[in-house]
Amino acid sequence: MLLELKEIKVHYDGLEAVKGISMNVAEGEIVAVLGANGAGKSTILRAIVGLKAPTSGEIWFKGERIDRVAAQSIIRKGIALVPEGRKLFPHMSVHENLQIGAYARKDKDIAKDIEEMYEHFPILRERRSLDAESLSGGEQQMAAIARALMAKPDLLLLDEPTLGLSPLVRAEIPKIVRDINQKRGVSILLVEQNARLALRLASRAYVLETGTISLEGDTETLLSDERIKRVYLAG
């Protein structure tokens, strides 16, 4: 297993936001976490990257326990996060955002990799010297993903990548995510409210309800599950 969560509990101000969940991501896999607002999806990601310490339970990554590792060291282990909402440094140019994405790297290939990101996302090359905050929602999402990839992670955590995007732009996200997974061999843990999109993309999924996993399994099984159909795929 690449990533393994064992009985993770997270408290916010004494309130139990995540109530002892276990999940895992295998190498090369895309795994989705579904759930409504406040189900604890983002909290799990924050716990994995060390921004919020879990109250109990263990997190293992590549055979190493990481639930007490400081946030700034997590990226050096090979996990990069594209957070929800404020996903870039707003008053830095796109280029600077990509540069700082490689902050934890020591090698000399950074300039080459930025160039590669521009090949992959041509729109970012056009916007390279603009402040990140002046980009559109879709462009920001691409910039944020490119920034995370600059760290050359083995595992990419995506927090609601389609939130706030127009339907047209939203339709591009699955292709981008699949590309990253297949061409770069990056495993992906995807948190989404948009169940239809997430289930199409991932091979396995966990359904989160008020801090506990209510359902888990292959996406094909889940897609035919009556409850999933009624609650998450209706309409």
Next chain:
Amino acid sequence: MSRRELAKWVGLPLLALLFLAAPFIFNDPYYQHLLILICTWSILALGFLLILSVGQFTIGHAGFMAIGAYASALLTTKVGVSFWFALPLAAVIAAIFGAVMGWVMLRARMGAFLLLTLCFAEVVRLTIVYWPSLLGGRAGFPNIPRPDAIFGMAFDSKFPYYYLILFLLAVMVFVIYRMDRSKFGLTFKSIAQNPPLAQSVGVHLMRYKILAFTVACFFAGAAGSFYAHYLTFLSPEYFTVWKSLIVQMYAIIGGIGFMIAGPIAGAAFLVVLPELLRATETFSFILYGAVFILVIFFIPGGLLSLPQQVGVWRQALRRRAKIPGGIRPWQYLRPGS
């Protein structure tokens, strides 16, 4: 030549020349005294802004200046060290205090940090007040020696003092400039703009916050040492909370978007303004308050952003729309950072 290059190759040398020639242009001890104060407070205000640039708001910076000042006074009078050793030593002592206190205080969130710095500055001041046998107490610390002559320059007029403090200011400006231009610059920016994200790309927040705090305290200590030997007398009244607050005003009124020029411009403006109006000390506090409010409301980016602000006004007039704010200081102060 582009406008940027013009500013760099013509503007900067002219400005440097102006600073160098200032005591000759204003060849009067009183004006020279004001010039010296401008440089001294600029160092403090630059430190304030350096700390703000990693997302922390200090209102106790005068406390570290006091540490430098009294350390230097003690070293020269009680230990018998020359001023030229006492000054760097005092700066290092202030920096050590800064590093240790920073290590403790910077863990706190913005609001708590603000109160902690305030408390620390007060503790420093009260220590001075209640330790008269060593630090002179309320009555003050008298007979601090003037600096010994150096390079054939005796400290018997304002000139050498001015050039000494200008040198210290220049060193600080150079250090900040180099930090800004190196990888540090981007790192500091990232911390100010989005702390959790900075951490997730691998920035060790605490390390950089302590670094910025320590550098700021180092120069506050150096300025304090200078101040002690310039006045040859120290009183705890020089280092009250008001001093810290005014230092913060210098930076904000000058413009916190201007990492180096802002605090210097603000200090120059606020030191000279009460003199122009022949204000007493009490009145100058009221004046500062009024200026502060006016600047925040009408030129939220600070005095140096006036050219852009005029552009904004003109555009607004043309569109007859409401004036959009520009950069307001509190936008830099995000909760939870």
